[in-house]
Amino acid sequence: MNPRLVLALVVSGAVALTACGGTTKDSSSQQTGGATNAAKADPNAPLKEGLKITFLPKQVNNPYFTVAQKGAEQAGTTLKAEVKATGPSDAAASSQVTYINTAAQQKQNALVISANDANAVAPALKSARSQGVKVVTFDSDAAPDARDVFINQARSNDIAAGQVKLISDAIGGSGEIAILSATPNATNQNAWIEVMKTELAKPEYAGLKLVETAYGNDDDQTSFQKTQGLLQAHPNLKGIISPTTVGVAAAARYLSSSEYKGKVQLTGLGTPNQMRKFVQDGTVKSFALWDPSKLGYLATYAAAALASGQITGAEGEKFKAGDLGEYTIGAKGEVVLGPPTVFTKDNIDQFDF
Amino acid sequence: MRSLLRWETALVFLLIVVALTGQISTDGAFLDGGNLFYLGLDIGEIALIALPLTLVIVAGEIDLSVASVLGLSSALVGWLWNAGWPLETILPVVIVAGAVCGAVNGLLVTRLGLPSLAVTIGTLALYRGLALVVLGDTAVADFPASYTSFGTTPLPGTDIPYPIALAAVLAVLFGIALHASSFGRSVYAIGANEEGARFSGIRVKRIKLILFVLAGAVAAVAGIVYTFRFSSARADNGVGLELAVVAAVLLGGVSIFGGRGSLFGVLAGVLLLGGLRNLLILRDTSTEVLTIVTGLLLLVSVLAPSITRTLRKATT
Numbered sequence: 001m002n003p004r005l006v007l008a009l010v011v012s013g014a015v016a017l018t019a020c021g022g023t024t025k026d027s028s029s030q031q032t033g034g035a036t037n038a039a040k041a042d043p044n045a046p047l048k049e050g051l052k053i054t055f056l057p058k059q060v061n062n063p064y065f066t067v068a069q070k071g072a073e074q075a076g077t078t079l080k081a082e083v084k085a086t087g088p089s090d091a092a093a094s095s096q097v098t099y100i101n102t103a104a105q106q107k108q109n110a111l112v113i114s115a116n117d118a119n120a121v122a123p124a125l126k127s128a129r130s131q132g133v134k135v136v137t138f139d140s141d142a143a144p145d146a147r148d149v150f151i152n153q154a155r156s157n158d159i160a161a162g163q164v165k166l167i168s169d170a171i172g173g174s175g176e177i178a179i180l181s182a183t184p185n186a187t188n189q190n191a192w193i194e195v196m197k198t199e200l201a202k203p204e205y206a207g208l209k210l211v212e213t214a215y216g217n218d219d220d221q222t223s224f225q226k227t228q229g230l231l232q233a234h235p236n237l238k239g240i241i242s243p244t245t246v247g248v249a250a251a252a253r254y255l256s257s258s259e260y261k262g263k264v265q266l267t268g269l270g271t272p273n274q275m276r277k278f279v280q281d282g283t284v285k286s287f288a289l290w291d292p293s294k295l296g297y298l299a300t301y302a303a304a305a306l307a308s309g310q311i312t313g314a315e316g317e318k319f320k321a322g323d324l325g326e327y328t329i330g331a332k333g334e335v336v337l338g339p340p341t342v343f344t345k346d347n348i349d350q351f352d353f
Numbered sequence: 354m355r356s357l358l359r360w361e362t363a364l365v366f367l368l369i370v371v372a373l374t375g376q377i378s379t380d381g382a383f384l385d386g387g388n389l390f391y392l393g394l395d396i397g398e399i400a401l402i403a404l405p406l407t408l409v410i411v412a413g414e415i416d417l418s419v420a421s422v423l424g425l426s427s428a429l430v431g432w433l434w435n436a437g438w439p440l441e442t443i444l445p446v447v448i449v450a451g452a453v454c455g456a457v458n459g460l461l462v463t464r465l466g467l468p469s470l471a472v473t474i475g476t477l478a479l480y481r482g483l484a485l486v487v488l489g490d491t492a493v494a495d496f497p498a499s500y501t502s503f504g505t506t507p508l509p510g511t512d513i514p515y516p517i518a519l520a521a522v523l524a525v526l527f528g529i530a531l532h533a534s535s536f537g538r539s540v541y542a543i544g545a546n547e548e549g550a551r552f553s554g555i556r557v558k559r560i561k562l563i564l565f566v567l568a569g570a571v572a573a574v575a576g577i578v579y580t581f582r583f584s585s586a587r588a589d590n591g592v593g594l595e596l597a598v599v600a601a602v603l604l605g606g607v608s609i610f611g612g613r614g615s616l617f618g619v620l621a622g623v624l625l626l627g628g629l630r631n632l633l634i635l636r637d638t639s640t641e642v643l644t645i646v647t648g649l650l651l652l653v654s655v656l657a658p659s660i661t662r663t664l665r666k667a668t669t
Contacts, residue, residue, distance in 0.1 A: 022439040023497055060640050089640045092592060093492070094583045101391040102634050105382060119494035120583040123505040131387075184490030185587070215490065 041312045043319075048308045051081040053300060054103040056113040058140065059091040062218070063271060064245040064292050065114065067353045068139070071293030072112060075300035078322055083300060084108075091183060091218050093117035097124045104128035110303035112296075113147075114139040118187045122146035134306035138299035139292075140188045144332050148306050148313035151299040152336045153290045156188075159243070159340055160195035162288055163267060164205060166342070167239045170265035170285045174207025175238030178230045180251055180268075182218040182244040192243050211237065216247045223250035231260055242268035248287060252278040272343055272351040279348050288340045293353060295337055298324055302335060360606035360661045364621040371625065375632040383632055386512035394504070394582065396627035397516030398423065398575040398591065400620065402598045403605075404520070404527040405568040407619045410602055411531070412564055413544040413611025414462060414469040419572040420594035421480035422454045424587075426576030428484035431493030431586025440500060448573045454480055455569020459562035477595065484588035493586040504582030516578045523571065528616045536560070544611030600647075601626050604654030626650065 055072045057065030069085045076083030086102075088095035093116055101124055103111045111133050115121045118141060125135050125146040135142075138151040153159075167177055179196065181189045193213060200208055211234050216223025223246055231237060242248040248268030252275060255261050261283055270287045278284045301321035302311070311317040313333040320326050327335050343351065375383035382388055402419050409416050426447045433443045454476070461472045503515040531537040542550040543557050551557050580586045605622030607614025629650070633643050 022441055023499070024439045025434055025437055025495065084637060086634070086637060087640065089644060092589065093585055093587055094579075094590070097583065098391070098395055098631075098634060101394070102631075105385070105388045105391060105635065117492065117583075117585055117587075119492065120585040120587075123501060123582075123584055127505055185492045 041314065041317050042309050043311075043317070045309045047079060047304050047310070048109075049080040051079065051109045051304055051307050052106070053081050053083045053110045053112060053303050053307075054099075054106075054108045055083055055085040055296070055300070056096060056099050056103070056111060057085070057087045058114050058116050058218075059095075060085075060087045060089055062091075062246070063274060067271065068114075068292040068296035068299075070353075071291075071296030071298075072300040073296075074293070075297045075304075075322060079300070079304050081300070081304055091116050093120040093185065096121050100124040100128055104131045104133050107131075108133055109307040110134040110136060112136045112138060112299045112303050113142070115142040115187065116140070116183070117185050118142050134303060136299050136303045136306065138295055140186060148333060149302050149311070149329065150332070150334045151295060151302055152334050153188075153292075153295050154338065154340045155336055156191045156195050159269070159288070160192040161199050162340060162342070163192070163241050163243055163269075164196050164199040164208075166267040166286050166288065167241050167265060168205055168208060170267060171208075171238040173205075176209050176211045176234055176236050177239040177241065178211055178234065178237055179213040180223060180226055180230065180240055180242040180244075180247045181213060181215050182247060184215050186218075186244075189243060196241070216242075216244070216250065218244055218246045220246055220250050223247040224254050227251040227254045231258075231264065237264055239265040239267070242266065242270075244268065245270050245274060245289070249274045249278075252283050256281055256283040269340075270343075271353055272348050273353060275343070276348055279343070279345050286342055286344045288342045290337055290340045291351075291353065294324060297322065298327065298335070298337055302327075359665075360657065361615060361618040361621060363657070363661060364604075364606070364618060364625060368621060368625055368628065371628050371632060375628070375635075379632070379635055383635060388631070388635065390507050390512045390514055392627055392631045393512075393514040393517040395631060396623055397514060397520060397582070398579050398594065399598050399601055399627065400517065400520040400623045401523065401575040401578065402568075402572050402594070403601050403619050403623050404523055404616070405564065405571045406598055407602050407605070407607055407614060407616055408527065408531055408540055409469075409564045409568050410599075410607050410609065411544045411611060411614050412540045412561055413547060414561060414564070415473060415599070415609075416455075416458060416469065416565060416568045417473040417595050417599070418454070418458060418476040418480055419568055419575075419598060420591045421477045421484070422451050422569050422572035423576040423579060423591040423594060424589060425454065425480045425484040425487070426451050426573040427580045427586050427590040428488035428588040430577060430580050431491075432487045434496065434586070435493055440496075444577055447577060448570050451573020451576070452566050452570040455566040455572070456562065458569065459565030462565065463558040463561050481588070481592070488586065488588045490588070494584055496581060496584050496586075501581050501584040504578065504584070516582070519574070519578070524616065524620060531616055540564070541612055544608075544613070546612070597626070600651050600654060604650065609655070622654070 073083050086099055096116055122143040125142055129135055135147040136149050137147045141150045200210055214226040214230055216226045242251050248270040251266055256278055266284050267287050269289050298321050305311045305319040311319050315331055317329045318326055329335055429447045458473055458476055461467050462469045507513055539555045539560055579590050601623040602619050605619030
């Protein structure tokens with residue numbers, strides 16, 4: 001075949017694509033949120049036994065999700081459900097889709113997932129739901145029309161305002177601060193950062209100046225390097241907020257072994273086991289987190305309640321979540337676990353996760 | 354006897370083994386239409402990019418920038434969409450942009466005589482960087498369902514995903530180009546003995562340039578497929594995918610030194626890697642094991658074709 005002919009084929013193929021009409025951003029209708037549920041909830045329906053539930057974290061071998069998984073498995077034991085944890089080894093936007101499809105293929109009753117990217121998982125989740133899989137998101141939500149219920153660890157406002165308060169207290173109310181986040185598209189991180197900015201605009205935080213938001217991609221080494229970069233780029237930096245367990249641990253490790261130890265303050269969301277030694281050696285004064293195992297536990301109970309027909313995800317429905325008591329579904333199918341716990345030198349030894 | 358020792362025959366045999374053990378160990382869920390559809394979706398982009406890359410590698414070159422071209426095209430789709438362009442204009446423009454990326458690779462390799470490994474490692478970083486410049490760290494997700502449904506629904510009345518149908522059409526075109534045309538013979542000749550090819554009147558530089566342009570254009574098509582499949586245009590789409598594609602091509606029996614290999618083998622290689630991965634996930638194999646198995650398969654992919662070749666020589 002003539003080389004020109006090969007090229008011509010490719011070009012004509014490309015041109016053929018232009019022959020159709022005109023689809024632009026303005027002409028296409030926007031998707032609207034909100035799950036639609038044709039089925040009616042029966043609050044008195046018994047929780048079924050032997051339910052098959054897939055637990056799909058953002059990535060496996062992430063300490064935070066390992067703890068959440070323990071909670072999910074504990075709930076599974078109480079519910080006599082078969083809870084199966086699986087997931088990708090990287091937190092890329094699309095890595096979870098294969099596992100969602102597999103859950104649908106395995107005819108699981110429910111899928112409990114923390115979404116890496118709210119939109120990238122949505123088509124697969126919708127397809128799984130159309131095949132009868134109930135979808136519960138936790139920690140990081142997917143597009144609302146792609147899941148039945150979202151288990152929110154704490155209200156964005158409570159978390160973000162708490163973080164700003166912690167760093168303000170730690171640095172004495174004035175100075176430059178920076179944020180070390182996870183991936184640029186992490187739904188929860190971005191919601192918190194927005195609230196933090198609103199908080200910082202309040203008069204009581206007039207002394208604080210946010211100079212940079214860096215992204216460590218929830219990767220230990222990247223977060224470590226970004227911390228280094230922040231300190232070099234901003235010599236007057238007084239404090240760092242890292243609202244991610246991977247980021248805060250990496251930042252603490254860097255600070256504790258550098259000249260900035262004690263001079264630059266750090267707070268964030270971390271697990272007590274990760275952060276214990278940095279709290280004890282004075283690198284970190286305080287940090288916060290909810291108990292991820294309770295999050296996994298609640299999400300699994302919600303999944304069982306959905307699969308048993310107790311709830312459909314509509315606002316106002318109530319369900320019992322074992323030891324945690326009764327929860328009510330709020331607007332947009334959201335359930336809130338509760339306010340986060342603040343860990344300091346005084347109480348950190350009471351926690352083991 | 355000789356044909357029994359061809360690597361392609363071994364691949365088909367392996368495929369049958371995987372299919373049968375998969376079918377038995379999952380109580381029929383593996384070869385179920387729905388699962389094959391998902392499997393097809395998972396390997397769609399790899400199958401697409403593997404086609405031109407096969408020709409590039411047969412010609413004795415390599416292109417490691419393909420996944421970055423995919424990411425750049427995805428970012429461009431999102432950026433132009435945000436700018437209010439119609440998708441019918443965006444798609445050809447993005448494919449042309451991909452071809453330009455390929456042409457840059459090709460010109461650096463053929464005109465400046467640089468090794469393609471070094472050039473495309475450079476453009477791997479360059480194109481990914483450009484993608485981040487274009488779209489930053491945002492994601493564009495509000496594409497119309499009439500386009501994104503190509504990534505979530507099969508061809509009407511079948512279990513065949515659209516990307517696989519597209520790959521099949523292109524596979525026929527690339528198959529004819531490589532195996533049934535003088536262009537294809539030239540590609541083999543260049544890979545086997547570049548000097549010899551030049552002295553027999555083959556326009557080596559021009560053919561290599563065309564191959565790089567094709568790789569770029571098809572990578573851009575894969576970027577469009579990827580974007581609609583996940584309804585998410587992002588600069589970091591498909592990071593690391595080039596390794597999966599190169600692995601599939603090598604597993605397919607294409608010699609990394611050029612001059613040897615077939616498109617049929619490559620398609621079998623893509624199917625084998627994708628099928629094995631799908632089966633392991635379906636059987637709840639842990640991610641660690643999955644990574645190890647993929648790594649071992651890569652080693653096999655480099656070793657086995659040369660072993661079968663040695664065996665074939667021994668039998669003659």
